[in-house]
Amino acid sequence: MGSFLWYLLVVRMIQGNFTIIYIGEVMDGVHGNYKFKMVREEGHGTFGEVHHIELYNVADHHCGSYAIKFLKNLDPESNDRLRRRFAREVAYQASCVHTNIANIYLCNLRVEQPWFIMDLAAANLSRDLSGGMSLKGKVSAFNMVLNGIKYMHDKGFLHRDIKPDNVLRFAGGVYKVSDFGLVKNLNKEMESEVLTQIFAGGMGTPYFMAPEAFEGVYTERSDIYSLGALMRHMKLTSEDEFDSVISKCTMNASRDRYVSVAALQEDFRRTVEGVIRD
Structure with a gap:
């Protein structure tokens, strides 16, 4: 193209x-x-x-x-x-x-x-997880998701439906965030009415939704909750060192979560360095 x-x-x-x-x-x-x-x-x-x-x-x-x-x-x-x-x-x-x-x-x-x-994607993260992924493979994929979501937040977008099915793998093993169907533009509040009229309740996939999302409240920290739920779904919990990161992402009160994806990335990087050594 x-x-x-x-x-x-x-x-x-x-x-x-x-x-x-x-x-x-x-x-x-x-x-x-x-x-x-x-x-x-x-x-x-x-x-x-x-x-x-x-x-x-x-x-x-x-x-x-x-x-x-x-x-x-x-x-x-x-x-x-x-x-x-x-x-x-x-x-x-x-x-x-x-x-x-x-x-x-x-x-x-x-x-x-x-x-x-x-x-055209080769697969999605859900399929790759079901086929078995190494710890390094999971960490690499999650880092790419973090990069994509941070970029979206920097542009003023919330994804609101972060889950394995919406993370696609392309040539070279590159994972990309996809499916912007529920994206919210924080700079255009009125556009949310379009989705509110379509979805009566909260928008997203229940397992990955923050508690406040079920009430229709979405912020960067609700996406961060979803990222924590994604880590848990990827079974990064098998490594005890990741548990604290997941716990902070998925706190019930949004104020207790990471303040930004950048803060989550830094904590995740330090954790990975302690778990994976070449």
């Missing part, structure tokens, strides 16, 4: 135009500058589906294997709200240019089923 398309995406986002290149509906065939062939479904949820595609330009040059995520057709009553939510997801994720954030390259929000194209 290359930097040219990424440049187009960023410029259009700054201008407020979320449709970067009009490619057409999700189907095989020629669409504007590109065409893509649907290969297979990779996964689906309540509101969307992800498919593996092969992308080509109009000269039939193979650009590579990618993933396309598109919004499902739902009932007319909720369709408008879900389309706005999907547009927010695309805009926020595309604005996060970081090694440990999944990139978005192309999108079309004008068609009946809006979609975007991103890199």
Whole structure:
């Protein structure tokens, strides 16, 4: 794909135009500058589906294997709200240019089923954990998640759904935070109304949610709670040295948790140095 398309995406986002290149509906065939062939479904949820595609330009040059995520057709009553939510997801994720954030390259929000194209993941953290990971592998993966979430917080975004399924592994063993569907922009409080109308209760996955999140209260420290729950899920608790870090992340009162991801990173780094020695 290359930097040219990424440049187009960023410029259009700054201008407020979320449709970067009009490619057409999700189907095989020629669409504007590109065409893509649907290969297979990779996964689906309540509101969307992800498919593996092969992308080509109009000269039939193979650009590579990618993933396309598109919004499902739902009932007319909720369709408008879900389309706005999907547009927010695309805009926020595309604005996060970081090694440990999944990139978005192309999108079309004008068609009946809006979609975007991103890199194709080899697996997610959930699958890797089920297959068995070494302690070093877990530590490396969690460090990458910390890097991605810190970058988001620095930009004023809360993820609100940190869990293994939303951490994807790409070529070279690089893990990236993905799925911005529940992201909150701390600089735009009114945009939260879009999600509040869709989700009656707290947003997120219960096991990874901070106590206050069930009441609809989200801060950087609620994401930090989720990071602690992720460490626990990764069974880093088998090493006693990590227990204090997990405990501080997951304190019931948010004021007792780490004040920032940077503070968590520093404590985690010191702990790792005491556990893993070359």
